[in-house]
Amino acid sequence: MRLPEHLELLLTDEPVLDVYAYGPWRVPDGLFEQVSARIDALAADPRAAGLTTDEHKLLTLPAPLVLAETFGILAYLPGGGAIKAGSWSQLPERLLGRHLVNPAQLNSRMTRWDAPGGRWRPPVDWLIEVADRELAIDLARDALVALEGIAPLDERRAALLRLYADPPDCDVNLPKLELREHWSARADDETIALLPELLGPVGYLEWVVQGLLAAFEHLNAAAPVEESVTTHLARLLLQGSMEHVPAEMVVALGEDRYGALRERFAAERRGFKAARWQEHTQAWLARALVEGAADACRAWLDMAMRFVATVQGLPGDPWFPRTEWIPVRQFQTDLRRIFGPRRRVVNALGDTLRQVPRATPATADGASGEPQAPPIGARLVEQPEIVAALRETVAAGGTVRLLLAGPDSTGKRDAAQELGRALSLGRDPLWLTGNLFVGQRLSDAVARLHADARDSVGDRLMIIDGLDAVITDPGNGEVFAAELNRVLAIHPDLHLVALCGAAGDERIREVDPALPQQFRIAHSRPFTAEGHAELFRRAVEAAGGRVTRQAAGAAGELLALTPPVQTLRNARLARHLADQVMPRVLTRDGEPVVRKQDLPLTLDTGQTIGNPLADLTALTGLDTVKKEIALLVAGTQAARLRRDAGLKVAPPTRHMVFTGNPGTGKTMVARLLGRIYKRLGVLSSGHLVEASRAHLVGEYIGQTAPRTRRLVERALGGVLFIDEAYTLSQSALKGDYGYEAIAELVKLMEDHREDLVVVVAGYEREMKEFLAANPGLDSRFPKQIHFDDYTDPELIQVFEYLADDSGFALADGTRDRLGRMLRGTPRGSSFGNGRLMRNLLDVATARQSERIASHPSPSRRSLVTLLPEDLPPVLDKPEELLGHYL
Known part of the structure; x- marks a missing residue:
């Protein structure tokens, strides 16, 4: 399986510009520098002298009009809403970088992309302001000439130049829109074929829809989906946040299909979730990729993005798409993940197992035959109950009904995979995660269960990973359990393995006592020190090393004493320790052997190294907070x-x-608090999990409680920090899911009080209202700490600390100017405090970069010094400080 040859550039780390309509193109060395020099020369042309604007938002002001025109041309040339990707796709930053007021950081990742708009209107856009319109047209043409050599843009650039060479017979001083109409009418069919935007918004929409439908049909042939063309268009409109079907679609579709689209749009709008659509679309494109339809995938993505940009821009031109969920980056990542070169290492486990004597059947002459594969479950570590269940299941034959329950990362998934291989069914196992069912509409969840069961009967092992989460879902769990009982009854040949967390079978039994009786149940268990030692040995051997017996024993003891953090637990801890140790071992000469002295004394999974009390003391200001924390520590x-x-x-x-x-x-102190409690032995890991309303509250009924539980599970052993917690109780709607999240949180806080600290944060008045929203809340939060605003001297100290941390020093006068700015800045609930200082530093360093770039050979000291004039000039309007820099 290979990618088409013309796309293989996407698998390299070469400088690539990938305009989807053209294809990936390797940028020749030095070309962009030459183009940039031609642009600068045009800006310095005496004809362009004095022709500037103060209105451009991205160029340094006053901006030469010819540069503003070039900026617009660069956005237009890829196509209206077309996808421009690749490691060198940031054309404005690479060609006009020194003229940009705040250029984005150059991103050389091949998966980078954008979809610029198509608003540039020939013959001129920004140059329309020039009094001499003929001069303006000449300069615009020269801007196109300066961009010569960029192959993905050259065909459209040449078409525009041909249009310039044969202008319409009209008054050049007409308004811009009238000029555009004359020039568009002058374009011949060959030019229109290359520049379809000249057809106008409605004509361009018709052209885009033609291409979109062709790409969809081609792609659907390679990777079929149960979706009509009308449904496909309706969902594309919905994912682009459209509130209705644009009337202009009647031109592209005709009256009958337009009417059908309106009806389908209304039906799809109920319950449509853009994120779910994006997930399904990504999977569809990945299937098409492995079917050899990479070009069709790219064609569909390009047309779909143009379609969104066009309908969002109506009645005007296509513009940068807003709120789109088309999975371009995901597709590009999947392409590299599936087709890209991968490092391969020999799994030492194979050689190790080949050294184990195996029973071999005797041949007729007494010689041994081929060695037999190790018995099922031999690769599992310290899981005798599961191994016994696997072997008895395979030996018994018949239909498999097995439920494996136990802590995460103790081998349950490995056991299910081994069983799938041992059964030798006609197809690979079907893995279903609990997230496919939890919180979904009941009808959707049940329909999927029945469909997957019908598809798997007889020749496929169906695996439900996280069945206990599905059954204990307060929304649909009980009904889903009844449906699963029904599925198992009507499909006696369905092979099913269910995976659950620790005590998951008991939780299922509480909801539906009959369901566990349908399964053979086996439990996994946490590893002992000996089990951890074996897991560590395997992890090291997989990385190309070897472990001494003393090192393996010490590693096992260390891992057995290491508290888990979020998903880093059990077998994953051994891989984590091996990842820390092996880089040093592999750099040594000779055989890479892990010895006892290579192991750390402690394995800090929560990243809590250092003295948090000293770090707290070193913080600027916060005297009251420090005293309160000191009292907590003393207690x-x-x-x-x-x-x-x-x-x-x-x-x-x-x-x-x-x-x-x-x-x-507040967040910084919460993080230190977790480390302090870890140091005192109160918390097992001391890590911080940050959350907001979006992390706790679901979008529909039945989703909030599981989401809240998962968040708390991530925070166990540390601190759960919920910022702006008052948003959970601010809705006036009685059925708002925020109240469900609060109720679930109150229960979980009590259940896990021994190894969890919950910190809720927000404005003082709003937090008082939040604590009154639930009768159990106020008593669960006995300690309230108020964080005062920083004083001006403290803010200056924060600014100086941040600058020093970034490698900058403040020149004389910089602190005084910052002080004058702060004295004139209004203080209120939206005042940014330390965050404002960080943003001001970002602005100051950007202005300092612009200043030193104008000097041919700046001194080393000037490179790291911030002068007073590097601070933003807002002294005369201090209220703007909040609006611009927060």
């Missing part, structure tokens, strides 16, 4: 002393509320 230490003395100690509730304006250090 924890005193409780430990009482417990060591044999006294009774009531476990305290450590959840707390942080109030204050933005940028006052």
Whole structure:
């Protein structure tokens, strides 16, 4: 399986410009520098002198009109809404970089892309401001000449130049839109074929729809989907956030299909989720990729993006698409992931197992035959119950009904894969994750279950990973359990393996006592130190190394004592330790052997190295907060002393509320608090999980509680920091899912109080209303800490610290000017505090870069010095400081 030869550039790290309508093109060395020099020469042309504008938002002001015109041409030449991708696709930054007021950082990833608009109107756009219109047209033509040599743009550029060479017979001083009509009418069919935007918005829409439908039909032939053309168009409109079907679509489709599209749009709009559409579309394109339809995929993506840009721009021209979910980056990532070169290493496990003596059947003359494969389950570590279940299941024959329950990353998925291979069914196993069913509409979840079961009967093992999460879903779990019972009854030949978390079979039994009786149940268990040692040995051998017996034993003991963090637990801990150790071992001469001294004393999975109390003390300001945290630390230490003395100690509730304006250090202190409690032994890992309303609240019924539970599970052992928590209770709607999230959170906070700290944060008044939203909330948060705004001297100190951390020093006078700016800046609930200082530093460093770039050979000191004039000039209008830099 290979990618078409003309697309193989996309698998390299070469400088590539990939205009989808043209194809990937290797940028010749030095070409962009030559083009940039020609553009600069045109801007310096005496004819262009003094022709500037103060209206351009992206160019340094005053901006030469010829540069503004060139900027527009660069956006237009790829095509209206067309996809421009590749590692060198940032044409404005690479060709006009030194003229941009705030150029984006150059991104050389091959998966980068954008879809520029098509608003440039021949013969002139920005140059329309020039009094001498004939001069303006000459300069616009010269701008096109300066862009010569960029192959993906040259065909359209040449078509425009031909149009310039044969202009319409009209008054050159007509308004811009009238000029456009005359020039578009003058274009011949060959030019229109290359520049279809000249047909106008409606004509261009018709051209785009023709290409889109052709690409869809071609792609559907390679990777069929159960979706009509009308449904396909309706969903594309919905994913582009359209509120209705544009009337202009009647031109592209005809009256009958237009009417059908309106009806389909209304039906699809109910319950449409753009993210789900994007996920399904990505999977569709990936299937088409492996079927050899890469060019069709790219054609469909290009036309789909143009379609969105065009309908969003109506009644005007296509413009940069807004809120689009077309999976361009995902497709480009999948292309490199599937076809790109991969490093391959020999799995040492194969050689190791070949050294194990195997029973071989005797031949007629007494000689041994071919060695037999190891028995099923031999690769699992310390899971005797699951191994026994696998072997008995295979030996018994018949229909497989097996439920494996146990902690995450203890070998359940490996066991299911081994069973799939041992059964030797006609097709590979069908893996279904619980997320495909949890929180979905009941009808959709049930329909999918029945469809997948029918497809798998007899010749395919169906695996449901996370069945306990599905069955315990408060929305649809009980009904889904009944449907699963029905599926197992009507399909006696359905092979099914269900994977659950620890005690997952018990949770299922609480919802539906009959369902677990349909399965043979086996449990996995956490690893002992010996099991961890074996897992570490395998991880090291897979990386090309070897472990001494003493090192393996020490690693096992270390891993057994290491608390898990989020998904980093059990077998994943061994791989994590091997990833830390092996880079050093592989750099040594000789055989890569891991010895005991190569292992760290502790495995810090929560990234809590260092002294958090010292880090807290070093923070600027926050004196009140530091005192409150010191009291918490003292209370924890005193409780430990009482417990060591044999006294009774009531476990305290450590959840707390942080109030204050933005940028006052709430998140930073929460992160340090987790590290402090880890150091004191209160929390097992001390990591921080940041969240907001979107992380807890679902989009429809039944989704919120599972989402909240998953978030809390990620935070176990550390701190869950919920910013702007008051948004959970601000809705006036009685059925708002925020209240469901609060109720679930209250329960989970109590269930996990021994190894979880929840910190809710927000404005002081709004947080008081939040605590009153649920009767159990206020008592769960006994500690409230207020974060005051920084004073002006503290803000200056923060600015200086951030500058020093970025490698900059402040010149004399810079602090004074910053102080004058702050004294005139209004303070309110939206004042950014430390965040404002960071944003001001970003602006100051950008202005400093512009200043030193104008000097041919700046000194080393000037490269790292911020002068007073590098600060933004807003002293005369201090209220603008908030609007521009927050």
